[in-house]
Amino acid sequence: MVFAHDTAGALRSAVELVNGVEPPVTLATEADLAAFYRRHGYTGRRDGTETELAEVLALAPRLLTLLLAARDDVAPIVNAMLAEAGAVPRLVRHEHEDWHLHAIADDAPLADRIAVETALAMIDVVRSGESSRLGVCADDDCAGVVLDLSRNRSRRYCSTACTNRNAQAAHRARATGSSPRPR
Template sequence: MNFNSHADTVVANAVAMVNVLTPGERRGKRYPLPSPAELIDALAKEISDGQRFEESELDDLAGVARELRVVFEAIAAGDVDTAAEQVNTILEETRPRPHLSRHDGEPWHVHFHGEAGGVAADRGGPSATGLAVVLGSELYDRLGVCTAPHCDRVYVDSSRNGTRRFCSTACQNRVKTAAFRARSQS
């Protein structure tokens, strides 16, 4: 039985925000931030609740994504303390409060929206709460940053054995192909 599927969704949405809204590298290539229209489309596609954001909200969302990225990078570096401190900082900033909600034909479930309102609190509060649940469990090491060369996208490992190291199958295949080619040339 899974009692925290909403928390799983919130953490997956945090991953999506970090991967869409922070520049860096993706699948072996530089990842500059796309245009505002492309960001809005990518967020609508990647965030599971399908919310459409306004261009005026993108800077606030990007700020939340940068704060969340710190958590994933700290865990990938083995620094749980920094990750927990960062989550606590976001929780303090957003002051999420739990309330039961029922919408879109779903049963009652807990939401954690920030006290201050606005898109940063409404996305940062739930994300930090979901990450707090993960960090407060023995599964905190399921958060990670892709280990493929030239990729810094984040992920949550939901595999049975907890051995995921890549953000996507594309990155995994890139690494395997490079290793095969290196062996073939030896």
């Protein structure tokens, strides 16, 4: 395992949020946000309002900047996010999850909790020298974020759709004897 379970989970959540606001949009309704909340195992406050959805969606550009920042540029972004939230790290354990970090009150707005959890995760990314695990999708027509948690660092695409599209293009190119689209 590259990162602790809470770090990997926060990174997956942030990547899904960032990728979910770009076409094809997968995070656009309160129901989408409720499913996102459950899928990523969030606990604590969940308002289920349009305001909460808007706050979470508004966070996406900032998370994109953080996730794709050069290693030495991450610190000021992380420090600002933690300071703005008044973060105070503490160890917690939930019924179905072992010890992990929280740094903001459980009743804080969901967008603030996502921001703080992502900032904490990026601390681990920087400290472990694993910034190369985050990047942009190798599909020429996609700007999605890729999180590569594989052992061999082989993930190049942000989604199965991009992977399949590029595999099909390569197959068609081999079948016709031409070369695939240039990168």
